[in-house]
Amino acid sequence: MGGKVCAIIGFGPGLGTAYAEIFKDAGYDLGLLSRSEADLGSDEATNTSIRTYKCDAGEPGSIKDALASVQNELGPIDVVIYNADLAQFGSLDDVSELQFEQSWRVGALGLFATAKFLGPQMSKRGSGVIIVSGATAALRGNIWTTAFAPSKSAQRTLANSLAKQLGPKGVHVVYLVIDGVIDTEDTRTNFAPEEPDEFFIKPTRIAETALMLARQDKSAWTFELDIRPFGEKW
Numbered sequence: 683m684g685g686k687v688c689a690i691i692g693f694g695p696g697l698g699t700a701y702a703e704i705f706k707d708a709g710y711d712l713g714l715l716s717r718s719e720a721d722l723g724s725d726e727a728t729n730t731s732i733r734t735y736k737c738d739a740g741e742p743g744s745i746k747d748a749l750a751s752v753q754n755e756l757g758p759i760d761v762v763i764y765n766a767d768l769a770q771f772g773s774l775d776d777v778s779e780l781q782f783e784q785s786w787r788v789g790a791l792g793l794f795a796t797a798k799f800l801g802p803q804m805s806k807r808g809s810g811v812i813i814v815s816g817a818t819a820a821l822r823g824n825i826w827t828t829a830f831a832p833s834k835s836a837q838r839t840l841a842n843s844l845a846k847q848l849g850p851k852g853v854h855v856v857y858l859v860i861d862g863v864i865d866t867e868d869t870r871t872n873f874a875p876e877e878p879d880e881f882f883i884k885p886t887r888i889a890e891t892a893l894m895l896a897r898q899d900k901s902a903w904t905f906e907l908d909i910r911p912f913g914e915k916w
Contacts, residue, residue, distance in 0.1 A: 687756045689713040692766030696866035700885035713752030739766035740787035742795035761811040770829040782829045789833030808852035811896045818861040845905050856895045861910035
């Protein structure tokens with residue numbers, strides 16, 4: 683403890699774990715926030731501190747309480763990665779009003795609560811990084827993204843607004859447009875079981891990109907960056 687601190691909101695298998703591993707290897711202390719208090723599940727010795735916190739990203743009070751606990755135990759948060767999503771997929775006939783609202787709460791309201799809590803603190807220090815795991819659905823809707831696309835679109839435009847407000851105060855806001863299917867056991871089994879390896883985005887490569895962005899010099903910041911497999915149609 684005592685080094686830089688990275689908080690990951692929406693930690694879990696796949697991309698959340700990749701973020702944690704990459705930032706841990708870079709020397710960051712980790713605060714892992716999830717509904718289940720999941721951990722890295724590794725006995726490997728490390729020089730960094732890793733703490734888990736229960737957090738419902740759709741509830742602003744839960745986010746603020748968890749982030750306050752991270753700071754109390756690990757210190758000021760240098761990087762926060764907003765990786766929380768509630769992927770409510772379906773057409774207008776399939777999605778209920780409650781599901782639509784839940785998707786928005788996790789995708790957009792949770793990011794707002796995160797920025798509301800950490801933005802003033804980072805601004806006062808004149809440094810900090812907010813990275814958001816986005817999606818192509820933020821740019822356009824589709825038949826099966828009736829709830830998901832509005833949530834991600836709101837998230838992206840909120841991130842844009844935050845970047846314009848917080849950037850001049852030294853806080854780097856980044857939106858990652860992840861265009862493709864992330865390689866996890868779940869997606870390979872349930873979403874694209876017949877697809878070859880090159881169809882998927884490797885979560886470790888996304889996390890490496892996030893670390894690069896977190897280290898960018900203020901003279902050349904990136905706000906939005908697209909990530910997709912080489913064969914993806916776009």
